[in-house]
Amino acid sequence: MMNKAKTIISPLYLCLLAVVVLPxxxxxxxxxxxxxxxxxxxxxxxxxxxxxxEQRRRVKEHxxxxxxxxxxxxxxxxxxxxxxPSRTMIRVSFIPMDPPITQADVQQEVQANKRQVLKDxxxxxxxxxxxxxAGLAKNGVKEVGRPSFAxxxxxxxTALIISYGRTSTxxxxxxxxxxxxxxxxxxxxxxxxxxxxxxxxxxxxxxxxLKSSIVxx
Numbered sequence: 001m002m003n004k005a006k007t008i009i010s011p012l013y014l015c016l017l018a019v020v021v022l023p024x025x026x027x028x029x030x031x032x033x034x035x036x037x038x039x040x041x042x043x044x045x046x047x048x049x050x051x052x053x054e055q056r057r058r059v060k061e062h063x064x065x066x067x068x069x070x071x072x073x074x075x076x077x078x079x080x081x082x083x084x085p086s087r088t089m090i091r092v093s094f095i096p097m098d099p100p101i102t103q104a105d106v107q108q109e110v111q112a113n114k115r116q117v118l119k120d121x122x123x124x125x126x127x128x129x130x131x132x133x134a135g136l137a138k139n140g141v142k143e144v145g146r147p148s149f150a151x152x153x154x155x156x157x158t159a160l161i162i163s164y165g166r167t168s169t170x171x172x173x174x175x176x177x178x179x180x181x182x183x184x185x186x187x188x189x190x191x192x193x194x195x196x197x198x199x200x201x202x203x204x205x206x207x208x209x210l211k212s213s214i215v216x217x
Contacts, residue, residue, distance in 0.1 A: 043213035051078040087203035093191040101184040155216035
């Protein structure tokens with residue numbers, strides 16, 4: 001598969017874009033349970049802010065202006081801790097895959113040569129990331145440290161994972177840790193991006209609680 005690495009994780013920088021509000025499905029003990037397109041279930045604190053369609057439009061246009069490339073997908077859900085500045089955020093997108101790549105395909109490749117899978121993932125990131133960083137630099141956002149790559153389960157599925165640090169837009173002295181979970185589901189990929197401020201115990205706890213609530217079908 002990992003000749004298909006570029007297809008699997010591109011476009012990386014465009015995952016920064018568009019989001020849309022979803023209706024509340026259930027609410028228990030301060031958490032709101034949401035079902036995104038019938039494929040990703042998650043729970044967020046009830047006081048978090050869920051982005052609406054107008055925010056989606058503004059973020060999409062701003063992101064395209066920064067990067068200089070049209071958006072190839074629209075995120076289906078995004079939420080962030082409140083009040084601002086955000087300490088924890090999540091986005092869920094669904095991106096068409098052509099050709100389709102199934103969970104069985106991913107697992108077969110990982111079992112055959114996990115090291116090569118990770119190398120191809122890293123190589124593709126190095127090809128794609130400079131465009132993202134150039135766009136973010138226009139807003140004063142810089143890369144912090146080095147990215148990491150992994151293959152791990154999330155929500156009952158196998159994910160290809162890219163994690164990197166960047167300066168916070170609210171406070172350049174703080175680092176925002178961004179983790180992308182690329183989950184291949186046949187004709188589409190679920191891209192789940194969870195971000196949190198490093199060394200903030202409340203943000204880390206929210207991140208861990210959010211991640212553990214995810215179920216992917």
